[in-house]
C-alpha cells in the first residue's frame with residue numbers, strides 16, 4: 001500500500017479520499033530536519049503554504065511520485081528540483097478562488113471603514129464615532145494587479161459596487177480585460193490613478209518587491225493597498241515607511257515576507273493597517289474544495305493515472321491525454337526503438353506528427369517519444385515529468401514537425417534520431433483495432449507489430465539470405481516468432497525484421513553480420 005504524508009492541516013474530505021488507496025499519516029508542524037528524516041518512506045506529500053518543500057527535502061524523498069499543494073501558490077515548493085526528480089507537482093487552481101477574492105474585498109471595505117479598530121474600541125467599552133469616519137468605494141478607482149482567476153472575481157464584485165476598474169497584467173489581452181469591465185493600463189498609470197490597489201499575482205523573481213519605495217511614492221496620498229496574494233510582492237519596510245510618512249492612506253496584508261510574521265513595524269501602525277494571518281483560503285467551502293481536488297489527484301497518480309492540474313507537465317491535461325492515450329504508447333515504443341537503433345549518444349531527435357496527429361494538442365507525444373528514447377539510459381527514473389528536462393540536460397535537441405498531408409493511416413508518428421553512430425528512423429501507426437504497428441524502418445516499408453525482443457538486419461535482397469539467417473539463429477537455439485522483409489526495389493537493399501521469443505544471446509549479432517549479403521544488424525528490447 002502506498003504511503004501519503006500530510007504535513008499541513010487539510011480538510012477530512014481529502015484524508016478520506018487518500019485513505020481509499022494509501023496509508024495516510026498527518027504530521028503537521030514538522031521541522032525541516034524532521035521532514036527530511038521521514039520523507040523517504042512516502043510516495044506522496046500533501047501540503048498547504050506552511051511546509052517549505054526545499055531541494056533537500058525533495059532529494060530525501062526518494063520514493064516521492066507526487067507533491068500535492070491544497071491551494072494555488074506553489075512558491076513554497078522547489079518545482080524545478082521536483083521536476084528533475086520526476087515528481088509531479090499538482091495544485092488546486094480554482095478551489096479557493098472565491099475565498100481569496102472575498103477576503104481581498106473584505107479587506108478593502110474594512111480598510112475604508114476601519115472596521116477592525118472600530119470593533120476593538122467598542123469591545124473596550126468605548127463609543128467613538130469621530131475617529132472612524134471612513135470613505136466610500138462607490139465611484140472610486142480600483143487598480144487590480146494580476147487579472148487571473150482571483151483578480152477577475154474581485155473585478156466582477158467591485159464593478160457591482162460601482163467602482164471604476166483599472167488592471168495591470170502583461171499576460172492578458174485588452175479584449176479579455178474589457179470583457180471583465182477593466183481598462184488595461186501600465187503599472188505606473190495604475191499606481192498614479194487608483195484609490196485602492198489589490199494584488200493578485202504569483203510570487204516570482206519578477207514580482208518580488210514589485211511594490212517598492214519608488215512605486216509606493218507614485219501612489220496617491222489617499223490610496224490604500226491590499227495584498228492577499230503573496231508576501232514579498234510588497235517590500236514591507238518600504239510600506240511601513242510610506243504609511244508612517246503619510247504617503248499612502250492604508251494597507252491590508254494577509255501574507256508576509258516571512259510567515260508567521262515576526263518583528264514588524266507594521267504592527268505599531270494604527271487603524272490604517274489591517275493584518276490577517278494568511279486567511280485568504282480559510283473558508284470551510286474552500287478548504288473542502290482544495291482538499292478534495294488535490295487528494296483526488298494524488299489518488300489518481302498513485303493509481304498510475306494522470307493528474308488534472310499538474311504544474312510541471314505542460315499540456316498534459318486529462319482530456320487531451322484521454323484522446324491521445326493509444327498514441328502515447330506508440331510514441332514511447334518508437335522512442336525506445338529508434339534510441340536503440342541509433343546506439344551511442346543521440347544528439348538530435350526529429351519528431352514528425354502526421355495525419356490527424358498534426359495538431360498542437362499532440363505535444364505530449366513528443367514527451368512520450370523522449371521518455372522512450374531515454375529509457376535505455378535512465379530506466380524507470382525517466383517519466384513524463386522529467387523526460388524533457390533530462391533530454392535537455394543531455395544535450396539532445398528536439399525538432400518537432402507536423403504534416404497533416406500524410407494520409408496512409410489516420411495518424412502516424414515518424415522519429416529520426418541522429419547520434420554519434422549515425423542516423424536511424426522509424427515510423428509507426430495504430431491499425432483499426434488500435435494495435436501498434438511499425439510501418440517503416442530506415443526508409444523501408446514494413447508492417448509489423450513490435451514485440452519485446454526484435455532483430456533488424458540491413459541486407460541485400462537476394463535468394464537464400466533468409467534461410468541462412470534462420471539456420472544461424474536456429475543453431476543458437478533462438479526461436480523466431482515472426483519475420484518480414486521490407487524492400488524498395490527487387491534485389492536492392494532491404495530490411496528484415498524478426499521477432500524472437502527470448503533476448504538475443506551475446507555475440508550472435510557479430511555472427512549475423514558475417515552472413516554474406518547482410519550489412520548491418522541490430523537487436524532491441526522493447
Ligand SMILES: NC(=O)C1=CN([C@@H]2O[C@H](COP(=O)(O)OP(=O)(O)OC[C@H]3O[C@@H](n4cnc5c(N)ncnc54)[C@H](O)[C@@H]3O)[C@@H](O)[C@H]2O)C=CC1
Nearest residue numbers: 073100146147148149150169171200201202228229280281
Ligand atoms: N492569501 C491566500 O490565502 C491566497 C493567495 N493566493 C494567491 O493569489 C495569487 C493569484 O492567484 P490566482 O488568481 O488563482 O492565479 P492566476 O494564475 O489565475 O492569476 C495570476 C495572474 O497574474 C498575472 N501575472 C503574472 N505575473 C505578473 C506580473 N509580473 N505582473 C502582473 N500580472 C502578472 C498572470 O498573467 C495571471 O493573469 C497567487 O499568488 C496565489 O498564490 C491564492 C489563494 C489564496
Ligand SMILES: O=C(O)C(=O)COP(=O)(O)O
Nearest residue numbers: 048049050071072073281
Ligand atoms: O492557495 C494559496 O495560494 C494560498 O495562499 C492558501 O494558503 P493556505 O493553503 O491557506 O496555507
